[in-house]
Amino acid sequence: MHILATEGLTKRFPTVTAVDQLTVTVGPGVTGLVGANGAGKSTLIKILLGLLPPSGGTARVLDLDVTSQGAGIRRLVGYMPEHECLPPDVSATELVVHLAQMSGLPRTAARERAADVLRHVGLAEERYRPIGGYSTGMKQRVKLAQALVHDPKVVFLDEPTNGLDPRGRDEMLALVRRIGTEFGISVVVTSHLLGELERICDHVVVIDAGRLLRSSAIGEFTQSTQTVTVEVDEGMEALAARLSETGHTVSPQGRLLVVQVRGPETYDAVRDAAADLDLCLIRLEQGRHRIEDVFREEVAHV
Numbered sequence: 001m002h003i004l005a006t007e008g009l010t011k012r013f014p015t016v017t018a019v020d021q022l023t024v025t026v027g028p029g030v031t032g033l034v035g036a037n038g039a040g041k042s043t044l045i046k047i048l049l050g051l052l053p054p055s056g057g058t059a060r061v062l063d064l065d066v067t068s069q070g071a072g073i074r075r076l077v078g079y080m081p082e083h084e085c086l087p088p089d090v091s092a093t094e095l096v097v098h099l100a101q102m103s104g105l106p107r108t109a110a111r112e113r114a115a116d117v118l119r120h121v122g123l124a125e126e127r128y129r130p131i132g133g134y135s136t137g138m139k140q141r142v143k144l145a146q147a148l149v150h151d152p153k154v155v156f157l158d159e160p161t162n163g164l165d166p167r168g169r170d171e172m173l174a175l176v177r178r179i180g181t182e183f184g185i186s187v188v189v190t191s192h193l194l195g196e197l198e199r200i201c202d203h204v205v206v207i208d209a210g211r212l213l214r215s216s217a218i219g220e221f222t223q224s225t226q227t228v229t230v231e232v233d234e235g236m237e238a239l240a241a242r243l244s245e246t247g248h249t250v251s252p253q254g255r256l257l258v259v260q261v262r263g264p265e266t267y268d269a270v271r272d273a274a275a276d277l278d279l280c281l282i283r284l285e286q287g288r289h290r291i292e293d294v295f296r297e298e299v300a301h302v
């Protein structure tokens, strides 16, 4: 079953079309929703939660319609909003227990469940202190805990690494990945940093100015642009010429030669060319374009 499916989904604000004829489906697992600031990620999430009515098109989450079944969707989906929205004068425990009760759990179960999720997100003793004194990283964890407390099937995490330092980012990304793998909850996570999502997602959806740019499994993203880096002690020009003759695209980078991989035969071609030319092959290293490079190329072609 699809986690979500949209068809021609559109959201117009008075001066901007934030989501523009978006047709996309997302399956289970960890999915990254990538786009620059203002691309329409938050607007899309709010529509999917049934919090913002679309101007056109349709969207379903867990097979529920966003315009008529929003409450049903919010029972099954957890939401971590982008911006800070936490009350400063209550503790994380008080807030998360309260929200667990709001979602329908009796008090004892709510307390147990809140303690569990706060532990999972890495908030220990500090959970009893008022949130106003927390660091940004701790506040992000509280937002994540409240998204998980009603045991959702899916969570929408809007820029969970926002405002975090590099270590905080790494920890948050690892946590997001664990939610998808160990907890078995499907995740839709947004970021404007493509490199981040590459590390933790199974699937990536790229949007630009509200339009779908690409939706594919992480492997497909990088496979089509695979390269191999070759280093020889000398004779790089001759090797480059020979590989070009066999139809390969090569580009010298300093002492290295980067060859576009067309298939397994590319590795044979490099080996054979080096042997024919009697070159000493020092390095043959598989490289992949990062999603960021793929994204740049696709934007350039739009």
Ligand SMILES: Nc1ncnc2c1ncn2[C@@H]1O[C@H](COP(=O)(O)OP(=O)(O)OP(=O)(O)O)[C@@H](O)[C@H]1O
Pocket: 013, 014, 016, 017, 018, 035, 036, 037, 038, 039, 040, 041, 042, 043, 044, 082, 159, 192
């Ligand atoms: N309530 C609103 N009224 C008018 N315009 C809005 C509203 N909400 C969003 N927008 C506009 O819609 C566009 C998409 O905004 P959105 O917040 O969805 O982007 P985003 O990809 O989440 O970016 P960011 O990460 O910066 O939040 C932007 O141009 C924004 O200014």
